[in-house]
Amino acid sequence: MNTALKHWREAATVILAAGKRHAQSAECLRAAPSRIPHTSAFDYEVLLLKRSGKSGFMPNAYVFPGGTVDSSDFSSEWQDIFKSFLKAPNYGVGVVRQPPETRPPIFATDRVKLGSTIPGDVAFRICAVRETFEESGVLLVVPKCEESSISLNTGSVNANDNGTQPAITRLSSPWDKDVLSKWRSLVINNPANFIKMCKELKCLPNIWALHEWGNWLTPTGVYGRRYDTAFYICCLQETPYTLQDEKEITHFKWSTPSEVLHRYKSREIWIAPPQLYDLGRMCRFPSLMELHHFACQRSLEGCEQWLPINLMSDNGNIFILPGDDLYPENVDCSEMHDGRLIADKSLKELQRDSSDLHRIISLDPYTVSLHMNISPKYNHLPPLSIQAVDGDFKTSSKL
Numbered sequence: 001m002n003t004a005l006k007h008w009r010e011a012a013t014v015i016l017a018a019g020k021r022h023a024q025s026a027e028c029l030r031a032a033p034s035r036i037p038h039t040s041a042f043d044y045e046v047l048l049l050k051r052s053g054k055s056g057f058m059p060n061a062y063v064f065p066g067g068t069v070d071s072s073d074f075s076s077e078w079q080d081i082f083k084s085f086l087k088a089p090n091y092g093v094g095v096v097r098q099p100p101e102t103r104p105p106i107f108a109t110d111r112v113k114l115g116s117t118i119p120g121d122v123a124f125r126i127c128a129v130r131e132t133f134e135e136s137g138v139l140l141v142v143p144k145c146e147e148s149s150i151s152l153n154t155g156s157v158n159a160n161d162n163g164t165q166p167a168i169t170r171l172s173s174p175w176d177k178d179v180l181s182k183w184r185s186l187v188i189n190n191p192a193n194f195i196k197m198c199k200e201l202k203c204l205p206n207i208w209a210l211h212e213w214g215n216w217l218t219p220t221g222v223y224g225r226r227y228d229t230a231f232y233i234c235c236l237q238e239t240p241y242t243l244q245d246e247k248e249i250t251h252f253k254w255s256t257p258s259e260v261l262h263r264y265k266s267r268e269i270w271i272a273p274p275q276l277y278d279l280g281r282m283c284r285f286p287s288l289m290e291l292h293h294f295a296c297q298r299s300l301e302g303c304e305q306w307l308p309i310n311l312m313s314d315n316g317n318i319f320i321l322p323g324d325d326l327y328p329e330n331v332d333c334s335e336m337h338d339g340r341l342i343a344d345k346s347l348k349e350l351q352r353d354s355s356d357l358h359r360i361i362s363l364d365p366y367t368v369s370l371h372m373n374i375s376p377k378y379n380h381l382p383p384l385s386i387q388a389v390d391g392d393f394k395t396s397s398k399l
Contacts, residue, residue: 008217010106011229012128013066014210015278016047016138018236018254019168019288036283036384042256044288045239046279048271049135050251062253062260062269064278065138066229067131070191073123074116077195081204082122084147090121093207094153098302098378104215105305106228124230125207130194134187136252137243139180140209140234143172144202151208153300168292169209170237175201177241209234211299214380216274217307219319231278235292257282267366273308273319277360280370280383294381301378307331308360311350313343316363318350323374324358326350 020043048062085091100108111120118126129140142150151166173180183201186193198204210232218226242252255263257279263269264276271279285291308319311326320327343350347361357371370385 008226008228010069010124011067011227012069012124012131013064013229013231014128014132014140015064015213015231015233015282016132016236017044017233017282017288017291018047018239019044021238036258036261036280037286039256039259039262041286042258043286044235044291045254045256046260046282047136047138047242048253048255048260048275049249050253050269051248060270062271063275064231065132065135066128067135067248068227069124069127070130072192072195073127073130074111074114074118075192075195076117078118078122078126081195081198085150085152088152090119091207092150092152093121093125093210094300096121096212096300096302103302106215106230107212121212122207125210125232126194126205128210128230128232129205129207130187130191133184133194135249137180137184138171138240139173140169140171140206141198141201141203142206143174144204146172147204153208166208166296168235168237168288169206171240209236211295212303213295213299214274214278214303215305217305219308219310229274231274233291233295235288235295264366270365273360273368276368277370277383280385281381283384284381298379301380303378303380309341311341311343313345313347313350316347316361318343318347319360319362321358321360323356323377325354325356326359 047065049065051061051063079086082091089095096103096107106124107120109120111118111123116123133139179201183193183197187197211234212230213233214231215229216231217228239254242254260269260271260279261276261283264271282291285294304322306321308321309327309331311318311320318326345353351357351361351371357373359371360368361371362368370383372382376382
């Protein structure tokens with residue numbers, strides 16, 4: 001936990017994808033390169049949680065589970081819980097191949113110098129697991145008796161020597177729901193109780209099931225609070241038992257990526273730019289197995305730090321991302337500043353005069369389009385635009 005940060009709060013979130021209980025064969029699930037598939041094409045769903053209308057940060061928004069890092073996520077007590085993995089690099093989650101000088105600060109910061117013996121790559125995963133449990137009741141842990149079956153990430157091109165990827169995660173929960181409910185309440189009241197829970201229940205946070213996906217910083221002058229958030233993705237074989245906490249979270253919904261985008265486009269729900277962007281990426285993978293393989297293979301490549309810059313024109317806003325012609329050359333994320341730019345051109349003129357595009361254009365909170373013609377770094381994929389949502393999309397499911 002970096003208490004030296006003046007203007008940012010470190011956080012972690014996890015994009016949780018789970019296989020449908022009655023899914024069709026994955027052999028026919030192939031996304032067209034420029035069109036978002038219909039919801040029936042997907043054999044998995046994604047967990048979204050609706051934030052309370054009283055929340056000080058993005059009230060009523062549908063978000064991925066996650067939250068602010070607590071000092072207990074960096075506690076040295078975790079060493080005893082993970083003692084079988086202390087000799088493995090980053091406790092077996094692997095070492096990213098990205099050069100240190102280009103690594104986002106949230107991952108590159110030397111946590112030992114901040115007084116923690118827990119690597120950041122581990123602590124942020126612990127945070128994501130803990131927050132997911134608090135907000136949704138989904139417990140991403142491995143019973144201690146099953147730790148020998150954990151596949152460690154060695155950093156090779158293929159996760160295992162035989163060229164196969166680790167199996168999609170299957171949750172194991174030998175504990176009674178009443179026991180978990182008791183511990184969930186304790187963890188919500190005090191995050192440090194998550195360590196006590198893992199000791200008493202003899203389990204480990206399943207940090208190996210989480211794969212690095214991205215790093216988003218909250219735009220300035222938009223949402224009030226500012227967060228530097230590590231994004232992970234986790235694929236589960238089946239949809240787990242889920243509930244909301246009725247405090248920060250008032251509703252949950254498992255939906256296919258295309259269904260979420262359709263509901264957003266129809267103004268039935270609201271999602272923030274990171275959710276919009278990453279759901280667009282997931283729309284390239286209607287098959288959970290293909291999404292899982294991509295996440296596993298890409299996880300050690302690294303990621304960019306993305307701080308969207310808000311460019312305001314007379315007829316709409318542009319959130320500019322790194323690589324765009326209009327993105328400032330030097331952005332100091334350590335300083336507090338308004339961060340908004342004023343354009344003297346219209347949106348049409350700004351589009352016409354730019355050759356490299358990586359931007360989100362917003363006419364209003366629900367009329368949004370993604371524009372990207374550059375190649376993503378670190379073997380990531382560009383999102384399919386929400387504009388590609390099938391106009392004949394129909395579903396009876398409601399968020």
